[in-house]
Amino acid sequence: MKTSVPFFDLAVQFKSIEEEVKSALDEVFGTQQFILGPKVQALEETIARYCGTRSAIGVASGSDALLLSLMALGVGRDDEVVLPPFTFFATAGSVSRLGAIPVFVDIDPETYNIDPSRIEERISSKTKAIIPVHLFGQCADMDPLLKIAKGRKLFVIEDAAQALGAEYRPIAGEDGRRAGQMGDLGCFSFYPTKNLGAFGDAGMVVTDNPDLSEKVRLLRAHGSQPKYFHKWIGINSRLDTVQAAILLVKFKYLEKWTGERQSKAERYRLLFQELLSSVDDIRLPTVQYQNRHIFHQYVIRVRERDRLRKFLAAEGIGTDIYYPLPLHLQECYASLRYRRGDLPNSEKASEEVLALPIYPELTEDQQMAVVNRIKAFYRK
Numbered sequence: 001m002k003t004s005v006p007f008f009d010l011a012v013q014f015k016s017i018e019e020e021v022k023s024a025l026d027e028v029f030g031t032q033q034f035i036l037g038p039k040v041q042a043l044e045e046t047i048a049r050y051c052g053t054r055s056a057i058g059v060a061s062g063s064d065a066l067l068l069s070l071m072a073l074g075v076g077r078d079d080e081v082v083l084p085p086f087t088f089f090a091t092a093g094s095v096s097r098l099g100a101i102p103v104f105v106d107i108d109p110e111t112y113n114i115d116p117s118r119i120e121e122r123i124s125s126k127t128k129a130i131i132p133v134h135l136f137g138q139c140a141d142m143d144p145l146l147k148i149a150k151g152r153k154l155f156v157i158e159d160a161a162q163a164l165g166a167e168y169r170p171i172a173g174e175d176g177r178r179a180g181q182m183g184d185l186g187c188f189s190f191y192p193t194k195n196l197g198a199f200g201d202a203g204m205v206v207t208d209n210p211d212l213s214e215k216v217r218l219l220r221a222h223g224s225q226p227k228y229f230h231k232w233i234g235i236n237s238r239l240d241t242v243q244a245a246i247l248l249v250k251f252k253y254l255e256k257w258t259g260e261r262q263s264k265a266e267r268y269r270l271l272f273q274e275l276l277s278s279v280d281d282i283r284l285p286t287v288q289y290q291n292r293h294i295f296h297q298y299v300i301r302v303r304e305r306d307r308l309r310k311f312l313a314a315e316g317i318g319t320d321i322y323y324p325l326p327l328h329l330q331e332c333y334a335s336l337r338y339r340r341g342d343l344p345n346s347e348k349a350s351e352e353v354l355a356l357p358i359y360p361e362l363t364e365d366q367q368m369a370v371v372n373r374i375k376a377f378y379r380k
């Protein structure tokens with residue numbers, strides 16, 4: 001019988017922590033406190049420590065983490081924000097929600113992250129901020145980006161939604177800097193399939209800046225201080241106690257799970273070697289410098305992507321495409337007047353990327369099944 005491999009499988013992980021999660025939930029149900037509270041505070045302290053920042057603010061989602069960060073920096077109508085188009089929609093959507101304009105800069109085709117050498121030419125007098133995205137769990141090339149931001153007095157918001165625990169280490173032997181701690185603010189998502197996933201939506205903003213921290217904290221609760229007196233116009237983006245309680249349980253396993261993702265990535269690399277020597281259509285993920293890649297996704301590149309994906313689906317192998325259409329070509333951004341060909345690296349990546357199953361519980365048999373089915377495709 002052929003081994004089938006789902007793209008992800010949260011049920012297996014849940015089984016391994018079921019008792020702990022249920023007892024954490026029982027505790028919350030006993031208190032009947034469901035919004036913010038000590039569990040959220042404990043999670044904020046845990047994540048701040050983990051990211052090496054002075055503070056962290058729990059919010060309702062990764063999308064809101066971005067929105068609130070932009071609001072805290074005062075980004076608004078007609079301001080411009082530089083970001084890559086090869087990312088989840090929220091990176092740009094949060095900018096547009098505030099009446100500001102996303103200015104798309106192409107990616108480095110090796111890492112899929114924003115190419116810092118293309119940023120300067122897109123900066124104008126209206127530019128307020130840059131949002132690098134640490135896509136798939138690897139940090140963007142932050143040093144040149146931070147240098148530009150400093151020289152041009154721009155804010156940097158890291159979209160670290162996929163990169164909790166990733167480290168940027170451009171120089172061998174140096175300590176890595178954690179995703180989220182390099183910019184003015186860092187944004188995380190705890191969407192269920194993330195490396196640290198809640199049982200619903202949840203997110204976090206981290207920062208070293210006490211003023212920004214205070215502002216995000218107020219803005220997530222309608223800018224109210226004291227209660228019912230509103231200093232700013234915020235939104236309701238409080239983190240649920242239940243989610244914080246679950247995330248605190250799961251956090252204890254995060255390092256172990258990350259190590260397991262990394263060893264699955266290494267195993268894929270080894271399993272693919274034979275195929276790579278005979279087929280030049282496949283490219284494996286590139287790890288830049290000595291970065292700590294946390295492999296939120298394991299993304300290969302293949303010219304025959306759509307045919308391969310269909311073949312694998314018929315063989316019971318789950319895959320996904322992040323992302324099939326870059327944001328500058330989305331219908332909702334037609335008024336920005338980008339054309340196909342404007343950002344070729346992003347466009348080509350959208351046609352060729354294929355995410356393979358990667359999660360801590362993925363077995364050797366399952367990985368062999370994935371690679372063997374890909375081999376079978378090329379033998380056809």
Ligand SMILES: Cc1ncc(COP(=O)(O)O)c(C=O)c1O
Nearest residue numbers: 061062063088090161189190191
């Ligand atoms: C790069 C990126 N940015 C932002 C988000 C938004 O996070 P959420 O889904 O928690 O709102 C995600 C989540 O999918 C993401 O992958």
